[in-house]
Amino acid sequence: MNVPTSYVVALSAILFTLGAIGVLIRRNAIIAFMSVELMLNAANLAFIAYARSLQQLSGHIFVFFIIAVAAAEVAVGLALIVTIFKTKNSIDVDQASSLKG
Amino acid sequence: MHFSEAAVEGWFALVPLIIAFPVAGLLVNLALGRRLGERFTGFAASAAVALAFGVAVLQALALQQHPEGARIVVADWIAMGALSVPWAIKVDTLSATMMLMVTGVSTLIHLYAAGYMHDDVRFQGDPGRYTRFFIFFNLFVAAMMILITGDSFLTLFVGWEGVGLCSYLLIGFWYEKGKDGIGNAVAGKKAFVANRIGDFGFLIAMFLTFGAFGSLTFDTVFEHAEAAGPQAGLVITLITLFLLLGAAGKSAQLPLFVWLPDAMAGPTPVSALIHAATMVTAGVYMITRTHVLFHLAPISSSVVAIVGAATAFFAATIAVGQYDIKKVLAYSTISQLGFMVAAVGMGAYVAGMFHLVTHAFFKALLFLGSGSVILGIEHGHHRATHGHGDAHGGHFDPQDMRNMGGMASRMKVTFAVYLMGALALAGIPPLAGFFSKDEILLAAQGGNLLVYALLTAAAFLTAFYMGRQVLLVFFGRARSQAAAQAVENPPLIVVPLVALAGLSMLGGALNLPGVHTLGTWLGHTLGEEHAPEFSLLVAGISTALALAAIVLAWSLYGRRPLVENQPDPLEARLGGLFVALHRKWWVDEFYDWLIVRRYVRLANVLAHQVDTIFWHNWFHDSVLAAGFRRGTRWLAEAFDMPVIDGASAALARLVQRAGGGLRRVQSGYVRNYAVYILAGVVLMLSFFLVRSLS
Amino acid sequence: MTPDLILFLGLAVLAIASAVAMLAGRNAVYSALFLVLNLVTVAILYLLLNAAFIAMVQITVYAGAIMVLFLFVIMLLGGQQAGSGPDLPWQRPVSVVLSVALVVLMAYALLAGGRGPLLADVALQEGFGSPQSIGRLLFRDYLIPFEAISGLLLAAMVGAIVLTRDEPKEKP
Numbered sequence: 001m002n003v004p005t006s007y008v009v010a011l012s013a014i015l016f017t018l019g020a021i022g023v024l025i026r027r028n029a030i031i032a033f034m035s036v037e038l039m040l041n042a043a044n045l046a047f048i049a050y051a052r053s054l055q056q057l058s059g060h061i062f063v064f065f066i067i068a069v070a071a072a073e074v075a076v077g078l079a080l081i082v083t084i085f086k087t088k089n090s091i092d093v094d095q096a097s098s099l100k101g
Numbered sequence: 102m103h104f105s106e107a108a109v110e111g112w113f114a115l116v117p118l119i120i121a122f123p124v125a126g127l128l129v130n131l132a133l134g135r136r137l138g139e140r141f142t143g144f145a146a147s148a149a150v151a152l153a154f155g156v157a158v159l160q161a162l163a164l165q166q167h168p169e170g171a172r173i174v175v176a177d178w179i180a181m182g183a184l185s186v187p188w189a190i191k192v193d194t195l196s197a198t199m200m201l202m203v204t205g206v207s208t209l210i211h212l213y214a215a216g217y218m219h220d221d222v223r224f225q226g227d228p229g230r231y232t233r234f235f236i237f238f239n240l241f242v243a244a245m246m247i248l249i250t251g252d253s254f255l256t257l258f259v260g261w262e263g264v265g266l267c268s269y270l271l272i273g274f275w276y277e278k279g280k281d282g283i284g285n286a287v288a289g290k291k292a293f294v295a296n297r298i299g300d301f302g303f304l305i306a307m308f309l310t311f312g313a314f315g316s317l318t319f320d321t322v323f324e325h326a327e328a329a330g331p332q333a334g335l336v337i338t339l340i341t342l343f344l345l346l347g348a349a350g351k352s353a354q355l356p357l358f359v360w361l362p363d364a365m366a367g368p369t370p371v372s373a374l375i376h377a378a379t380m381v382t383a384g385v386y387m388i389t390r391t392h393v394l395f396h397l398a399p400i401s402s403s404v405v406a407i408v409g410a411a412t413a414f415f416a417a418t419i420a421v422g423q424y425d426i427k428k429v430l431a432y433s434t435i436s437q438l439g440f441m442v443a444a445v446g447m448g449a450y451v452a453g454m455f456h457l458v459t460h461a462f463f464k465a466l467l468f469l470g471s472g473s474v475i476l477g478i479e480h481g482h483h484r485a486t487h488g489h490g491d492a493h494g495g496h497f498d499p500q501d502m503r504n505m506g507g508m509a510s511r512m513k514v515t516f517a518v519y520l521m522g523a524l525a526l527a528g529i530p531p532l533a534g535f536f537s538k539d540e541i542l543l544a545a546q547g548g549n550l551l552v553y554a555l556l557t558a559a560a561f562l563t564a565f566y567m568g569r570q571v572l573l574v575f576f577g578r579a580r581s582q583a584a585a586q587a588v589e590n591p592p593l594i595v596v597p598l599v600a601l602a603g604l605s606m607l608g609g610a611l612n613l614p615g616v617h618t619l620g621t622w623l624g625h626t627l628g629e630e631h632a633p634e635f636s637l638l639v640a641g642i643s644t645a646l647a648l649a650a651i652v653l654a655w656s657l658y659g660r661r662p663l664v665e666n667q668p669d670p671l672e673a674r675l676g677g678l679f680v681a682l683h684r685k686w687w688v689d690e691f692y693d694w695l696i697v698r699r700y701v702r703l704a705n706v707l708a709h710q711v712d713t714i715f716w717h718n719w720f721h722d723s724v725l726a727a728g729f730r731r732g733t734r735w736l737a738e739a740f741d742m743p744v745i746d747g748a749s750a751a752l753a754r755l756v757q758r759a760g761g762g763l764r765r766v767q768s769g770y771v772r773n774y775a776v777y778i779l780a781g782v783v784l785m786l787s788f789f790l791v792r793s794l795s
Numbered sequence: 796m797t798p799d800l801i802l803f804l805g806l807a808v809l810a811i812a813s814a815v816a817m818l819a820g821r822n823a824v825y826s827a828l829f830l831v832l833n834l835v836t837v838a839i840l841y842l843l844l845n846a847a848f849i850a851m852v853q854i855t856v857y858a859g860a861i862m863v864l865f866l867f868v869i870m871l872l873g874g875q876q877a878g879s880g881p882d883l884p885w886q887r888p889v890s891v892v893l894s895v896a897l898v899v900l901m902a903y904a905l906l907a908g909g910r911g912p913l914l915a916d917v918a919l920q921e922g923f924g925s926p927q928s929i930g931r932l933l934f935r936d937y938l939i940p941f942e943a944i945s946g947l948l949l950a951a952m953v954g955a956i957v958l959t960r961d962e963p964k965e966k967p
Binding site: 011034041071082094 | 797799800803807810811814815817818820823826827830833834837840841844845846848849852853856857860861864865868869871872883886887890891893894897898901902905906908919920923924928929932933936937940944947948950951952954955958959
């Protein structure tokens with residue numbers, strides 16, 4: 001594709017920010033988690049873009065690992081959410097505020 | 102005898118030992134006396150004084166070769182600006198005479214006391230007090246030595262005060278006994294107060310001396326005084342009059358003699374040593390020492406002579422009316438001191454010193470003899486009542502001559518020596534008293550006829566009352582059970598008596614008319630004195646009067662000896678006059694009315710009004726204590742609580758509030774924490790960006 | 796306006812739109828599906844960037860497995876609309892502000908660095924992004940991280956099982 005690298009990276013930045021907004025604003029724990037996935041995804045895109053422009057395959061390797069880690073994280077995270085739901089009967093993140101000082 | 106120069110100088114240098122030996126004696130007894138027993142204590146004390154006598158002998162021998170004497174500086178004492186008083190000892194013929202007499206008589210009396218006090222402490226019921234007696238006795242000898250060897254007014258005064266202290270301690274030795282349980286202590290206090298008045302005079306004299314002549318050392322003062330000329334006449338007169346006041350206190354002259362009869366409350370050795378032979382002569386010695394000043398103030402000398410003569414006569418009259426054996430001797434002492442003071446007042450210093458020495462011999466002998474008699478009576482009383490106290494229930498006075506009589510056969514040695522002493526005191530030739538008294542009378546006859554008359558009358562009375570005493574005590578029949586059962590005393594008591602009797606007999610040889618041994622000896626210090634020629638007339642008159650007095654006494658008391666409870670025949674003949682004599686001319690009562698009662702009232706007022714009510718109740722309690730309490734309460738409540746506690750409490754509250762505020766950051770919401778993270782990221786990014794751009 | 800650019804822009808718009816839709820959606824299932832769309836779009840972009848293997852991995856693992864997992868849990872939990880209860884004040888405005896700041900910063904960083912080379916101008920060797928080349932790299936240079944990742948996955952599995960297990964009943 002014959003586009004400048006920076007355009008792709010800019011897209012990545014925008015997706016990342018959208019993901020950040022999602023984490024901060026949404027109260028649904030699952031939606032927040034999905035926003036985190038979106039952020040990871042945006043980072044992957046940036047990696048691939050630079051790997052292409054710098055001809056380094058190690059970027060691909062990084063993305064590979066990030067995806068693996070994301071998978072593991074999702075598994076555990078969702079298990080946690082389910083466990084919390086069992087006790088609190090709600091997936092509102094604001095309900096989990098027992099660490100309040 | 103001739104000795105080497107080095108030896109003589111060495112002997113002079115030994116003179117501080119004359120003070121050191123008695124001090125060592127008292128320290129040894131203080132530390133070990135009680136533990137090592139009575140024998141050791143008595144021996145140690147007597148040995149100390151005997152060693153001091155040895156040193157005195159060495160000084161005398163050294164002075165034979167160097168009659169001008171020596172000045173041994175022992176230590177620095179005061180050196181303040183113009184006043185310089187080192188601790189120096191003046192060895193000259195005058196001080197050597199005193200040293201020999203004091204240490205010699207003291208040794209004999211120490212030996213006597215070792216035996217006498219053994220009985221006395223048991224009679225009074227406190228054997229443990231034996232050691233204390235000898236500690237005080239040695240302290241007295243040490244102080245007397247300081248007095249005699251003093252090189253300046255101040256060092257003499259130190260010894261002066263020291264002997265006064267020891268006199269007080271020893272008079273009140275049995276402090277819990279006596280009239281009403283404090284009689285002895287009261288007598289000691291009286292002695293101290295009377296002495297104090299004399300000391301006040303001495304102090305004023307010292308201040309005047311320093312002010313006028315700029316020094317307190319004898320030699321310096323005498324030089325300046327002689328060089329000063331007639332304009333110093335007034336100040337020298339004042340100085341000498343105040344010195345007379347001091348001598349009147351210490352040597353029991355009018356008007357301060359009242360303490361000496363009461364001082365008989367002390368044990369007999371004390372009376373013998375201190376109140377007959379040594380301390381009371383300190384006043385005479387002091388006047389002799391300062392003769393230069395008295396030469397320059399003829400008015401004072403006349404006053405001294407009149408005071409002495411008047412005292413001699415006055416005291417002799419009182420002695421006639423006394424019943425207590427020791428009181429007679431006490432007033433006799435005052436009278437003889439009057440003789441000595443009159444002598445030095447007339448400028449006859451040698452005569453005065455001569456009489457001082459001989460009087461020491463026979464008066465000590467008489468006192469010790471009376472002590473022997475009293476001991477004998479006490480033992481007899483104990484035997485008569487088999488230790489069960491008084492058979493008649495009344496208070497038995499072993500010193501009352503009316504309870505004695507016929508003692509000559511029972512206490513032979515005591516009688517013999519006592520008779521010697523009495524004859525010597527009466528002035529019967531060839532005993533010592535005759536020669537010394539005669540010289541004084543000679544001087545008086547040549548100088549002051551009033552003094553001569555008073556002294557002659559006193560001499561007559563002296564012979565009379567001594568005759569009366571000897572007849573009442575030793576002759577006739579025993580007037581009480583106790584006298585009937587009296588026995589002679591052990592040798593430790595009797596031997597010193599014999600020694601003193603010997604000295605009384607032979608003491609006249611010190612200054613026989615024509616030979617004038619003592620006169621020449623003292624002349625090295627006192628300057629050449631013109632001794633009056635021996636006058637057969639004066640001697641004859643005095644001897645005749647003495648014999649007449651003795652005959653008179655015999656006619657009253659000897660021809661028909663008194664029996665028990667018979668009143669004194671003199672009482673019948675003299676009537677009211679005898680009462681006055683017996684009551685001492687009411688001098689004590691007069692003083693009590695004039696001074697003592699008013700003083701006691703003032704003291705009570707001061708104690709009650711000033712000390713208790715004002716000082717304690719108001720000032721201490723209301724002002725000081727209450728103020729302190731109020732102050733501490735303010736500090737605790739108004740200061741400590743709000744300020745200090747408040748500060749720490751405020752600090753705690755501050756921490757609490759800060760913590761509470763910061764706590765709100767922990768909201769517990771994950772989304773808040775995420776915002777913080779994002780904010781941090783933004784900050785970091787901007788930081789890096791700005792850095793890379795600049 | 797090369798065709799490449801138009802293609803890229805179209806894909807970019809699709810990705811952003813699906814992301815926004817995911818965020819704003821009220822229904823959790825719809826949000827998950829929109830995320831899937833986003834992931835597929837990004838995979839296409841990977842293909843265009845010569846990352847063939849990764850693109851496949853993205854589709855199979857990310858969009859296929861992870862999102863399915865998400866959907867399972869959404870169905871399990873009923874996807875209620877969480878939104879009841881008091882809202883945190885300041886949260887929305889502050890988040891927006893911060894996010895805008897973030898975008899601005901990143902944009903500035905990008906623009907300051909210049910546009911960068913056109914991707915086509917960079918010559919590529921044969922087989923860039925092919926499984927062989929990746930495999931070669933993975934099992935040789937990055938072997939240890941590869942094994943570590945296996946361990947990580949194992950731990951995640953164990954953790955998930957433990958967390959969702961029922962507590963054993965206490966024996967009376």
